[in-house]
Amino acid sequence: MSEQLSDEADEHRGGFPVWTASTAGPDFGRFVEAMRTLQDLAVSADAPDDVFALAADQAEKLNELLAPYKAAEGKAPAGRAIELPGRGSLLMLPWRIEKFDAEGVRSRGVFRRYHLGGNGAAHGGVLPLLFDDLFGMIVHAAGRPISRTAYLHVNYRKVTPLEVPLVIEGAVDHVEGRKTFIKARLTDESGTLLADGDALMVQLLPGQP
Numbered sequence: 001m002s003e004q005l006s007d008e009a010d011e012h013r014g015g016f017p018v019w020t021a022s023t024a025g026p027d028f029g030r031f032v033e034a035m036r037t038l039q040d041l042a043v044s045a046d047a048p049d050d051v052f053a054l055a056a057d058q059a060e061k062l063n064e065l066l067a068p069y070k071a072a073e074g075k076a077p078a079g080r081a082i083e084l085p086g087r088g089s090l091l092m093l094p095w096r097i098e099k100f101d102a103e104g105v106r107s108r109g110v111f112r113r114y115h116l117g118g119n120g121a122a123h124g125g126v127l128p129l130l131f132d133d134l135f136g137m138i139v140h141a142a143g144r145p146i147s148r149t150a151y152l153h154v155n156y157r158k159v160t161p162l163e164v165p166l167v168i169e170g171a172v173d174h175v176e177g178r179k180t181f182i183k184a185r186l187t188d189e190s191g192t193l194l195a196d197g198d199a200l201m202v203q204l205l206p207g208q209p
């Protein structure tokens, strides 16, 4: 029985570890939001050097506090706290999932100062991050086996603003054997298209990393 289960798990997960949703305490969300604000300030503060010295002292103290708790992949709440923006991961855009089913995934949020590219617009590199994370969720929500992005194409249709509520939505376009083809669109709340993207996600073979 357990062998059957592990065969089935392998078939659907490749060599991926099993992830479970985190049950982080309420202060984890507060910590992540404070860290996001710190990221915004780290890329925007124009302070005297003695202020940066104080900030560095405090940042180093914070590192000392957390260092003993560094854990293996899949153990920390970051990335697994599904109720938090960006699932509680600082790497992910702080967007909230509002639709997650076999028909597709929709998420809403803003790009912040941390995501600035130039002249008030989001950095071109953060859009593929947003699309790729959405594509992973779409594969998962559609009940497809664990897959990796083979390619990801983003068309930048209009300059993407910071601090403006935006929506990204996508779905499986079609499936060919191991291959899942996905499409998504990023719009503002009035529906103006800012970017669209498509990707090929390839199902991992048993044991494939």
Ligand SMILES: CCCCC/C=C\C/C=C\C/C=C\C/C=C\CCCC(=O)SCCNC(=O)CCNC(=O)[C@H](O)C(C)(C)COP(=O)(O)OP(=O)(O)OC[C@H]1O[C@@H](n2cnc3c(N)ncnc32)[C@H](O)[C@@H]1OP(=O)(O)O
Binding pocket: 019, 020, 021, 022, 079, 080, 081, 082, 087, 136, 137, 138, 140, 146, 147, 148, 149, 150, 151, 178, 179, 200, 202, 203, 204, 205, 208
């Ligand atoms: C946490 C718990 C709760 C919270 C979570 C809640 C929600 C979270 C929701 C979702 C998250 C869940 C799951 C997400 C999980 C994982 C997502 C991970 C995403 C990534 O981590 S992304 C990282 C960047 N990604 C890579 O790091 C890939 C590196 N790469 C490879 O690993 C290989 O390259 C691979 C495996 C892609 C293919 O390799 P392979 O050897 O298995 O297969 P092969 O090459 O034979 O391709 C098979 C067929 O795809 C065609 N094909 C392949 N590549 C193509 C291309 N570029 N263009 C056009 N066609 C292509 C071939 O032409 C052939 O087509 P055909 O069969 O028709 O001939």
